[in-house]
Amino acid sequence: MNSRKQKITILVFFTLSILTFLVSVGNGAVQMSPVKIIKTLLFDQGSTSYQIIWNVRIPRTIVAALVGINLSLAGVVLQGIMRNPLASPSTIGVSAGAGLVGLIFLILFPQYYYLAPIGSFLGALGATMLIYGLAWNGGVMPTRMILAGVAVSSLFGAGNNALMTFYPDRVSGVLNFMVGGLASITWGDLKLIFPYTIICGTILMFLPTRLNVLMLGDEVSTGLGLNVEKTRFLFIILSSFLAGSAVSVVGLLGFVGLMVPHITRILIGSDHKYLLPACIFTGAIFVMLCDTISRVIFQPTEVPVGIIISAIGAPFFLYLLKGKGGLSYGHKRK
Amino acid sequence: MDIRGNNIVVNYDDKIVLKGVSMEVNKGEIVTVIGPNGSGKSTLIKAICRSIKIGDGEIILDGKNIDNIPTKEIAKKLAVLPQVKSVSNDLLVESLASYGRFPHLGFGKRLSKADRDIVEWAMEKTGTLALRDRNIMTLSGGERQRAWIAMALAQKTDILVLDEPTTYLDISYQMEVLELVKELNETLGISIVMVLHDLNQAIRYSDRIYVLKDGEVFDHGDPCEVINRDLLKDVFNIEADIYEDYKNNCPYIIPNKIER
Incomplete structure (x- = not known):
């Protein structure tokens, strides 16, 4: 794939993300065409439609897009720096840490439920540091980090299950957090995620060459004058902020961070100069689309978006993996 | 530009792998490190x-301790x-x-025209210009190694270090790589430090060799003077005959049997 094609592909993704945004805002219990949406927003600000669009649909769709952006950027960065296709935000303990601390607030201290987002964000950062520390041995080996991540996640998972076993009556209240949901998003939730998307996303856009160089192996990177440990640490911190803030708002939506980067890589190639910006749009499109489906498919019941993401994403991912792009997928050592 | 190591000691956990190794590479030299498996090459x-x-x-790189030079x-x-x-x-060859x-x-900077010219020059020197749009995975072993050397060459350094550049290559690709390395050394004056397993290749292509055994320098110097039957027995545990390769003006080893 040449760079012209890659630029056009990004442009297509951009256009699709705008369209998806309009479709997402226009669909739900009440359906509205894009024209009607714009008319209502501009000229009909006292109506119920305006309330639905401005106070419910738009913040929710924006948060869905940001969650998609954050998780897919975090995933693509982690897969790059660990040179491992199985790396994802859950690998560095984001889901485990956020899950445990989030559940502690929601189940043990329901009176402080409003602290759950910030708690799960701190839990995500804490778990990342714990795993990083455990994997440290004069330097962090990607394989060690992945194994430490699996072990810590399993330990924290046991904690989650213990909480749910001892407080079965409170489980139904936390279900939305466990499977990831966008149902009760308001404008207020935006501030928990938006700053991280902007800051970390902007920093990442300056670092594609560093990611490309890291893909060549630690020794080659060192030879090219890259400080491997510092760079990897910076990327892990950025991913942790991105994924941690996403999880703090919508709960555990880990699969997006594993799958969207792979889908995007199959579509646009693995040069991070194009892959990083592409992931912004594919991540946003994917979560907005799944959220829309989650609202309309079993009306009037709304399905948690995490279920839709897995139900649609996994087959689509497997289809691409079996196809022409997927056959040669993987980073071979040579 | 030269590089020197003074009394280098390296431990892996409690195992001492290098027990105070000193070596130096002078400007424009090809220096090869040889030694049996586990010798610390x-x-x-x-x-x-x-x-x-x-x-x-x-x-010490160019008179300065590398710990004090930014990476x-x-x-x-x-x-x-x-x-x-x-x-x-x-990944494409040109990338x-x-x-x-x-x-x-610089931070966040893209390649300038001058950078692109250097990349082009590096591909030309390594004979990979015609392969620029090829995927690395589709190249032959020799072509792939040349593409990697193009990357190292584009760094525009005075010293090039190669760790077993001929491993996994068949004999013609091995020669291709070594001839290229020799040419870069002769035409551009780049100092070469490399590890080779094949003793005859090391002798033929090096100005000086360092022979390592058990984490120490056993001997070093001009390969014609360093390589002899006793050294091959003491370091590599082989009993070998040494002939003269008149064409390349260096000794040629034919191993006969293992001596333990």
């Missing part, structure tokens, strides 16, 4: 390329081709070569 090369930390001793500055003077490298399945400009790029 690759460790020495990795220490010089700052891929592993040294326990004691010092490495990007080192990369402008010393290029490395390690044994273990990885590429994604869609790989262009990564050689990384140490020269």
Whole structure:
């Protein structure tokens, strides 16, 4: 794939993300065409439609897009720096840490439920540091980090299950957090995620060459004058902020961070100069689309978006993996 | 530009791999490190390329301890081709070569016209210009190694370090790589430090060799003077005959049997 094609592909993704945004805002219990949406927003600000669009649909769709952006950027960065296709935000303990601390607030201290987002964000950062520390041995080996991540996640998972076993009556209240949901998003939730998307996303856009160089192996990177440990640490911190803030708002939506980067890589190639910006749009499109489906498919019941993401994403991912792009997928050592 | 190692000591946990090794590479030389498996060759090369930390001793690049030189500055003077490298399945030759400009790029900067010219030059020198749009994964072993050398060459350094550049290559590709290395040394004056397993290749292509045994320098110097039957027996445990290769003006070894 040449760079012209890659630029056009990004442009297509951009256009699709705008369209998806309009479709997402226009669909739900009440359906509205894009024209009607714009008319209502501009000229009909006292109506119920305006309330639905401005106070419910738009913040929710924006948060869905940001969650998609954050998780897919975090995933693509982690897969790059660990040179491992199985790396994802859950690998560095984001889901485990956020899950445990989030559940502690929601189940043990329901009176402080409003602290759950910030708690799960701190839990995500804490778990990342714990795993990083455990994997440290004069330097962090990607394989060690992945194994430490699996072990810590399993330990924290046991904690989650213990909480749910001892407080079965409170489980139904936390279900939305466990499977990831966008149902009760308001404008207020935006501030928990938006700053991280902007800051970390902007920093990442300056670092594609560093990611490309890291893909060549630690020794080659060192030879090219890259400080491997510092760079990897910076990327892990950025991913942790991105994924941690996403999880703090919508709960555990880990699969997006594993799958969207792979889908995007199959579509646009693995040069991070194009892959990083592409992931912004594919991540946003994917979560907005799944959220829309989650609202309309079993009306009037709304399905948690995490279920839709897995139900649609996994087959689509497997289809691409079996196809022409997927056959040669993987980073071979040579 | 020269590089020297003084009394380098390297430990892996409690095992001492290098027990105070000193070596030097002068400007324009080809220096090869040989030795049996586990003698510390690759460790020495990795220490010089700052891929592993040294326990004691010092490495001096151009009169300065490398601990006191920023890593990007080192990369402008010393290029490395390690044994273990990885590429994604869609990396193009030109992209790989262009990564050689990384140490020269400022934060967030893109390649300038001058950088692109250097990348082009590096591909031309390594005979990979015609392969520029090819995927690394589709190249033959020899072509692939030349593409990697193009990357190292684009760094525009005075020293090139290669860790077993001929491993996994068949005999014609081995020659191709070594001839290229020799040509770069002769035409561009780049100093070469490498590890080779094949003793005859080491003798033929090197100005000087370092023979390592059990983490120590057993002997070093002009290969014609260093290589003899006793050394082959003491270091490599082989009983060998040494002939004269008149065409290349160097000794040629034919091993006969293992001596333990």
